[in-house]
Amino acid sequence: MKFIFSTILILFGLTLFAQDKFWVFLSDKDGVEFDPMTYFDAKAIERRLKHDLPLVEESDKPLRTDYFNAVNILSDTVSGHSRWFNAMAVVVSSEAQLQAIQSLPFVVDVVPMVSQSYLAEELVGGLKNGEKSVLKGQINWMQGEKFKAANITGKGVRICIIDAGFPGVDVAEEFAHIRKRKGIIATWDFHKNNSQVYKFNSHGSTVLSCIAGITSNGENVGMATGAEFLLARTERMLKEGLSEEEDWLMAVEWADKNGADIINSSLGYTTSLYFKENMDGKTALITRAGNMAAHKGILVVNASGNEGDGYWKYVGAPADADSVLTVGGINPWTGIHTSFSSYGPTADMRMKPNVAAYGHVIAYGFRTGLHETQGTSFASPLVAGFAACVLQKDSSLKVMDLFKKLESSSNLYPYYDYAHGFGVPQASNILEEVEKAPKTVELKIIWDSLFVDILPEYYEMNDQVVINYHSKFIGKKSPDNMHMVDSFISDDSNTKQEQPNYLFYKVSTKDGLIKEYSVIASQKMNVLKKVIKNNNNYIFTVWYKGYTTSIVIEKEKQAKKEGGNE
Amino acid sequence: MNNLFQISIGLLLVVFTYGTCNAQTIIIKQTVPEQLEDDDEDFGPNRKFFNHTYGGLAFGVDGVSMDGEVFSPIKHINSFSFYSGTRYYRNFSKIFAGVADYELSYDQSRLKLGDGDSTQLPVSRLDLAKAKYWFVKMGGALSLQINFKRKRGNQLGTYITIGGYGNWLMFKRFSAKYENDLSSYTNITRVNLGKLKYMERFEYGPEVKFGKTNFAFFAKYRLSDYFKSKEGVWDFNELPRLNVGIQFFPGNI
Numbered sequence: 090m091k092f093i094f095s096t097i098l099i100l101f102g103l104t105l106f107a108q109d110k111f112w113v114f115l116s117d118k119d120g121v122e123f124d125p126m127t128y129f130d131a132k133a134i135e136r137r138l139k140h141d142l143p144l145v146e147e148s149d150k151p152l153r154t155d156y157f158n159a160v161n162i163l164s165d166t167v168s169g170h171s172r173w174f175n176a177m178a179v180v181v182s183s184e185a186q187l188q189a190i191q192s193l194p195f196v197v198d199v200v201p202m203v204s205q206s207y208l209a210e211e212l213v214g215g216l217k218n219g220e221k222s223v224l225k226g227q228i229n230w231m232q233g234e235k236f237k238a239a240n241i242t243g244k245g246v247r248i249c250i251i252d253a254g255f256p257g258v259d260v261a262e263e264f265a266h267i268r269k270r271k272g273i274i275a276t277w278d279f280h281k282n283n284s285q286v287y288k289f290n291s292h293g294s295t296v297l298s299c300i301a302g303i304t305s306n307g308e309n310v311g312m313a314t315g316a317e318f319l320l321a322r323t324e325r326m327l328k329e330g331l332s333e334e335e336d337w338l339m340a341v342e343w344a345d346k347n348g349a350d351i352i353n354s355s356l357g358y359t360t361s362l363y364f365k366e367n368m369d370g371k372t373a374l375i376t377r378a379g380n381m382a383a384h385k386g387i388l389v390v391n392a393s394g395n396e397g398d399g400y401w402k403y404v405g406a407p408a409d410a411d412s413v414l415t416v417g418g419i420n421p422w423t424g425i426h427t428s429f430s431s432y433g434p435t436a437d438m439r440m441k442p443n444v445a446a447y448g449h450v451i452a453y454g455f456r457t458g459l460h461e462t463q464g465t466s467f468a469s470p471l472v473a474g475f476a477a478c479v480l481q482k483d484s485s486l487k488v489m490d491l492f493k494k495l496e497s498s499s500n501l502y503p504y505y506d507y508a509h510g511f512g513v514p515q516a517s518n519i520l521e522e523v524e525k526a527p528k529t530v531e532l533k534i535i536w537d538s539l540f541v542d543i544l545p546e547y548y549e550m551n552d553q554v555v556i557n558y559h560s561k562f563i564g565k566k567s568p569d570n571m572h573m574v575d576s577f578i579s580d581d582s583n584t585k586q587e588q589p590n591y592l593f594y595k596v597s598t599k600d601g602l603i604k605e606y607s608v609i610a611s612q613k614m615n616v617l618k619k620v621i622k623n624n625n626n627y628i629f630t631v632w633y634k635g636y637t638t639s640i641v642i643e644k645e646k647q648a649k650k651e652g653g654n655e
Numbered sequence: 656m657n658n659l660f661q662i663s664i665g666l667l668l669v670v671f672t673y674g675t676c677n678a679q680t681i682i683i684k685q686t687v688p689e690q691l692e693d694d695d696e697d698f699g700p701n702r703k704f705f706n707h708t709y710g711g712l713a714f715g716v717d718g719v720s721m722d723g724e725v726f727s728p729i730k731h732i733n734s735f736s737f738y739s740g741t742r743y744y745r746n747f748s749k750i751f752a753g754v755a756d757y758e759l760s761y762d763q764s765r766l767k768l769g770d771g772d773s774t775q776l777p778v779s780r781l782d783l784a785k786a787k788y789w790f791v792k793m794g795g796a797l798s799l800q801i802n803f804k805r806k807r808g809n810q811l812g813t814y815i816t817i818g819g820y821g822n823w824l825m826f827k828r829f830s831a832k833y834e835n836d837l838s839s840y841t842n843i844t845r846v847n848l849g850k851l852k853y854m855e856r857f858e859y860g861p862e863v864k865f866g867k868t869n870f871a872f873f874a875k876y877r878l879s880d881y882f883k884s885k886e887g888v889w890d891f892n893e894l895p896r897l898n899v900g901i902q903f904f905p906g907n908i
Contacts, residue, residue: 607684
């Protein structure tokens with residue numbers, strides 16, 4: 090029995106005396122002086138002027154030294170601080186310390202900090218057939234070759250990558266063109282507090298290659314090969330960190346100080362810190378930091394996450410922030426949402442993800458060189474690279490204009506759903522006036538049903554769908570939630586060279602909140618019949634071959650056409 | 656008969672063709688809940704109800720007894736248990752939870768056959784090379800859990816549980832191996848004894864666990880006896896009563 094009690098006491102003791110980490114939020118910055126000209130990089134000042142922001146905002150000022158010192162004395166360590174949120178990250182080892190800090194008159198709130206983030210990468214062993222086709226597709230699906238032909242490479246745009254490490258970036262051939270022109274402006278490791286980021290986990294190197302990598306035979310891996318970079322290491326793989334959320338926040342502020350125009354962040358926080366209902370765009374600290382970055386004129390591009398086929402299913406933080414551009418994943422072999430890509434909406438029912446890109450890519454790895462890997466981690470930098478090209482094309486764009494331009498350039502726009510957002514951004518929509526798609530589909534109400542008919546001249550059979558899974562849709566109730574297994578709609582060797590001729594439809598409220606959405610491989614022209622009595626007062630919207638049309642179902646047996654984009 | 660066959664084939668073709676003509680393949684369909692928490696309003700590590708599967712490994716610990724009892728000596732590495740089960744939680748408050756387990760386990764105790772050991776065995780000791788008891792058990796446990804370091808979000812934090820367990824010994828076996836040359840065909844003889852009359856059917860005792868997210872350390876102390884006693888006939892020394900081990904919980908917990 091002694092053994093049992095001794096074991097319990099030892100284990101209990103280990104826990105009781107463990108150190109804990111907290112955010113301490115302070116009340117004010119009264120009397121603090123701040124010179125923006127010495128603190129900010131020239132590009133940061135330029136960005137503020139472009140966005141009509143004052144050169145000094147309260148959130149830019151440093152913390153009050155007397156407050157800082159008072160909290161510092163009462164804690165074991167101050168591991169970091171945030172100007173934006175007027176907060177300090179502190180380590181304490183006793184309840185008494187915590188109470189003493191809480192009782193300080195200028196302390197507004199104390200919040201425990203525990204985190205375990207996901208890096209939105211799914212590891213794949215070995216290369217599949219057709220990797221060259223994937224490499225080509227990850228650029229061509231966004232029409233990146235058009236940017237290249239127009240010599241648009243993101244030149245003059247500064248991108249900050251927040252990730253887990255960047256080994257190989259200082260030596261690998263895929264980044265030689267960036268090193269040659271001294272395109273890496275600054276680096277910082279927020280764990281070690283030094284500038285040595287070219288080691289640790291190579292996730293960040295893979296992400297950088299998806300923004301700006303070039304293969305040895307001159308093929309682009311990403312689109313922004315001419316951009317400038319800030320590399321920040323905040324994540325530790327295979328370790329439950331106490332400080333990663335804190336580091337992310339400090340890295341965003343560092344990016345602001347150093348003049349970043351775009352931040353790519355391929356990580357997020359879900360079940361380790363939050364419940365699904367917390368993904369409301371205002372609860373998570375890094376979500377608020379993402380919105381603050383947008384306020385400062387920085388476009389934050391974030392992966393939607395790889396929880397689509399898991400327990401969590403929905404986007405995490407900071408992807409839930411309304412001003413963060415959330416990127417979902419496309420399966421190259423099916424041309425639609427890849428099953429692991431996290432779905433929207435947010436907990437407060439806002440649309441997410443915003444756009445999508447390849448979620449399976451060929452990219453640089455430290456020990457593997459160019460290899461196939463998957464995850465929305467890599468969809469995000471593809472879009473960040475695209476965004477840099479858009480910003481080079483029109484450098485006067487303010488951050489939310491850029492955000493909206495990326496959405497409106499996407500292939501499904503104005504249609505959207507919670508799996509694809511507005512779809513994949515298209516360079517042709519940025520570079521030239523694209524003719525509007527012709528009318529391809531017609532909606533009709535007959536008796537109590539809504540019919541969707543594809544016009545004969547635009548109808549194509551879907552012979553690539555290898556089996557009829559849940560076929561006989563008409564007259565039968567299909568399951569509420571389903572995602573066909575990818576192998577049923579692809580032979581897993583050749584990627585789709587263009588958008589497959591699937592029909593997208595959704596049923597939404599007049600406020601745009603989607604009740605149901607679907608993607609159908611049509612195998613006859615009259616694609617769909619929907620009983621309208623269950624959908625009274627909803628809007629029914631269909632997308633087919635670039636054409637979007639919708640109908641308002643106002644009451645049973647009557648409907649009003651709202652019009653398409655012809 | 657021939658006509659009937661042709662008509663049947665014709666009907667089948669019509670049905671097949673109609674089905675194919677009407678076929679539409681749904682690739683993705685999603686119905687959006689009115690609120691995201693509808694999916695798991697009450698379920699999760701930090702919600703009202705939760706359950707997860709677990710697997711575990713434990714080892715017998717010799718020499719721990721309430722009253723100086725003498726045990727059958729065992730070989731430690733070869734005396735172990737495998738566990739597999741499901742754990743159910745009912746969180747009463749942020750600190751306290753009720754926990755119920757049901758599990759299947761395999762438990763073996765290999766005996767140390769020293770010269771000075773006088774432990775009674777159900778077989779002859781002459782030329783005996785190896786001997787072990789092994790059991791397959793089915794049972795459960797009821798415990799009170801104290802979450803003294805709760806995690807944010809939907810994750811198990813750090814906790815301690817105190818409770819009791821009980822098992823039904825589904826299979827009770829004694830296996831022995833002899834090495835001699837009594838047979839002209841082999842010099843190894845194995846003996847398996849089942850339905851051991853001198854063994855109890857049930858066991859029970861207290862159990863404590865110390866857990867953190869995906870694993871827990873635990874200790875079980877068997878209060879009940881394995882062996883019945885019959886004066887002058889059965890006088891078996893008990894197997895060690897204390898088991899310590901670790902359990903793993905797969906998935907995002």
